[in-house]
Amino acid sequence: MGIIGIDLGTTNSACAVWRNGQVEMIPNRLGEYLTPSVVHIDSKGMILVGKVAQERLLTHANQTAAVFKRYMGTDRLLIGGKQYTAPELSACVLRSLKEDAEIYLGEPITEAVISVPAYFNNNQRKATLLAAQLAHLRVERLINEPTAAAIAYGLHEKPESTQFMVLDLGGGTFDVSIMEYFEGVLEVHASAGDNFLGGEDFLEILLGLYLQQAKLTKNQLDSHSLQTLYAHLEQAKRQFNSAELVHIEPFLAQVSERISIKREDYITHCETLLQRIRFPIETALRDAKLKPSELDDVILVGGATRMQFFRTMVAKLFRRMPSANLDPDLVVAMGASIQAGLKARDAALDDIVLTDVCPYSLGTGVVNNNDYDGQQGFLFSPIIERNTVVPASRVQLYTTSKDNQTEVEIDIYQGESRLVKNNIKLGAVTVKVPRKRKGEESIAVRFSYDTNGVLEVDIKVLSTGQEYHALIQNTPGQLSDTELKASQERLGHLKFHPREDEANKVLLARAERLYEGRLEYERQLIAQALQQFEAVLEHQDPQAALEAREQFDEFLSQFEQDRLF
Ligand code: AMP
Numbered sequence: 087m088g089i090i091g092i093d094l095g096t097t098n099s100a101c102a103v104w105r106n107g108q109v110e111m112i113p114n115r116l117g118e119y120l121t122p123s124v125v126h127i128d129s130k131g132m133i134l135v136g137k138v139a140q141e142r143l144l145t146h147a148n149q150t151a152a153v154f155k156r157y158m159g160t161d162r163l164l165i166g167g168k169q170y171t172a173p174e175l176s177a178c179v180l181r182s183l184k185e186d187a188e189i190y191l192g193e194p195i196t197e198a199v200i201s202v203p204a205y206f207n208n209n210q211r212k213a214t215l216l217a218a219q220l221a222h223l224r225v226e227r228l229i230n231e232p233t234a235a236a237i238a239y240g241l242h243e244k245p246e247s248t249q250f251m252v253l254d255l256g257g258g259t260f261d262v263s264i265m266e267y268f269e270g271v272l273e274v275h276a277s278a279g280d281n282f283l284g285g286e287d288f289l290e291i292l293l294g295l296y297l298q299q300a301k302l303t304k305n306q307l308d309s310h311s312l313q314t315l316y317a318h319l320e321q322a323k324r325q326f327n328s329a330e331l332v333h334i335e336p337f338l339a340q341v342s343e344r345i346s347i348k349r350e351d352y353i354t355h356c357e358t359l360l361q362r363i364r365f366p367i368e369t370a371l372r373d374a375k376l377k378p379s380e381l382d383d384v385i386l387v388g389g390a391t392r393m394q395f396f397r398t399m400v401a402k403l404f405r406r407m408p409s410a411n412l413d414p415d416l417v418v419a420m421g422a423s424i425q426a427g428l429k430a431r432d433a434a435l436d437d438i439v440l441t442d443v444c445p446y447s448l449g450t451g452v453v454n455n456n457d458y459d460g461q462q463g464f465l466f467s468p469i470i471e472r473n474t475v476v477p478a479s480r481v482q483l484y485t486t487s488k489d490n491q492t493e494v495e496i497d498i499y500q501g502e503s504r505l506v507k508n509n510i511k512l513g514a515v516t517v518k519v520p521r522k523r524k525g526e527e528s529i530a531v532r533f534s535y536d537t538n539g540v541l542e543v544d545i546k547v548l549s550t551g552q553e554y555h556a557l558i559q560n561t562p563g564q565l566s567d568t569e570l571k572a573s574q575e576r577l578g579h580l581k582f583h584p585r586e587d588e589a590n591k592v593l594l595a596r597a598e599r600l601y602e603g604r605l606e607y608e609r610q611l612i613a614q615a616l617q618q619f620e621a622v623l624e625h626q627d628p629q630a631a632l633e634a635r636e637q638f639d640e641f642l643s644q645f646e647q648d649r650l651f
Contacts, residue, residue: 116588177218203231219570255390289320295347333345363396385417445472448498466499483530517529520549540559
């Protein structure tokens, strides 16, 4: 029985298999390699996964969940009035991928290699394993995403030791990893990133430029027009990869003229984003104590690395062309499937996880004597610094800042900014101190951090010996057996739409969109074809529906090819 490789991504997921000595991507029920990681659950408990669910993101926002990977191991999400955990939603995506693979490969699939970000802590990894368990997939070990990308590029086959960087710019996240391959082991040396930076931000800049030229504001557009505009701009964004000037023909009621945007202008407006991209690259290099010239390779992962000006920037920074000859959207799934193939032959590569370093700095706030206008607030005083090997325990002494102070609030922060207001507050402990002059009372603050992402805070007021203790669980503990059962039960009530149903829904939505973009005679033709297709579906004859679907797909494709630009 085969083992498949799965990239369970924030925006898209993909799945591949190692067969006949090579990687084979597995198409989903719509014949596509990328399945949006979006889940829609209606009031009757019927689930839709992927593109059909994505279509409903705007129209049925409260019944649809996306980007839940961000919440792996944390909160619950509310969908259609019911609460679901990120592992439960991920399980829905995995189930859908598993089913697609079973149909494509013609055999039951019970095992997978699943990729996770290198910086996932133990709890987030456990949450991913739980998702697999809920989807009835056995996963012995997870693979780090940059490791998977490196394997896909065959870096593990090099005879000598190699150091390289993996840049992963997806829809909404940017991850940088510095890795080393040495004697059969791929090790992540440093990781940095920006959890809120990705292709979507570049799209938002283009939206700004468009609205400015069209003399419109976002509020003047209803959600449907906005969705259509985003779709047009997404196409335009891709055209900038090869065109100096991109035209967007009028399609909104409020816009009567064609809008043209120069690549140069677009890039200028993206400069702040490009700076934000440079920042984690430098951080990772500094943390790994490496110069750009010491890297043997730079690998690009994630759809947004297709942006030509991103590539140009990377080439300039490293004075070499990055490796990008594999599809950046599929490379992680490819690597995972190669690892799965090696695992089937008991030759899987060792992949050193990064749970043994703390991904963020942890510390407290101290009085800022230079905050003359009251704008800055407290300063951040790191206690455990980023990339410290964990488990780690560090102590710092603080003194009172005011005369006759009777209480001191010790705030606990995570982040890298000098000012606490820009970091994330994880908690606070108030301690009592005897009245004294400022600076005369000392408080020892000890932070202990472990691989599960649990932070223990021990505070001692030195003069009184009074102790305080706080446990900060950034991510709650592993699910107990009863919670696991509850998860299984919640999922047990949900039902997947029949596969054909999903394909039909996507086709109908595509036709509706096409109809909206055309006028007069073309509209009539589309409406006619749509009605015919609906009439066939009404009869519920699977063979007739299949034939009609193929014909309708062909019909729509012809229309879509007839583009103006
Ligand atoms: P991912 O999460 O890796 O699937 O990344 C999706 C992101 O990649 C989206 O923001 C897309 O706009 C972007 N993307 C995909 N293809 C291209 C392309 N040809 N040019 C520019 N951006 C792209």
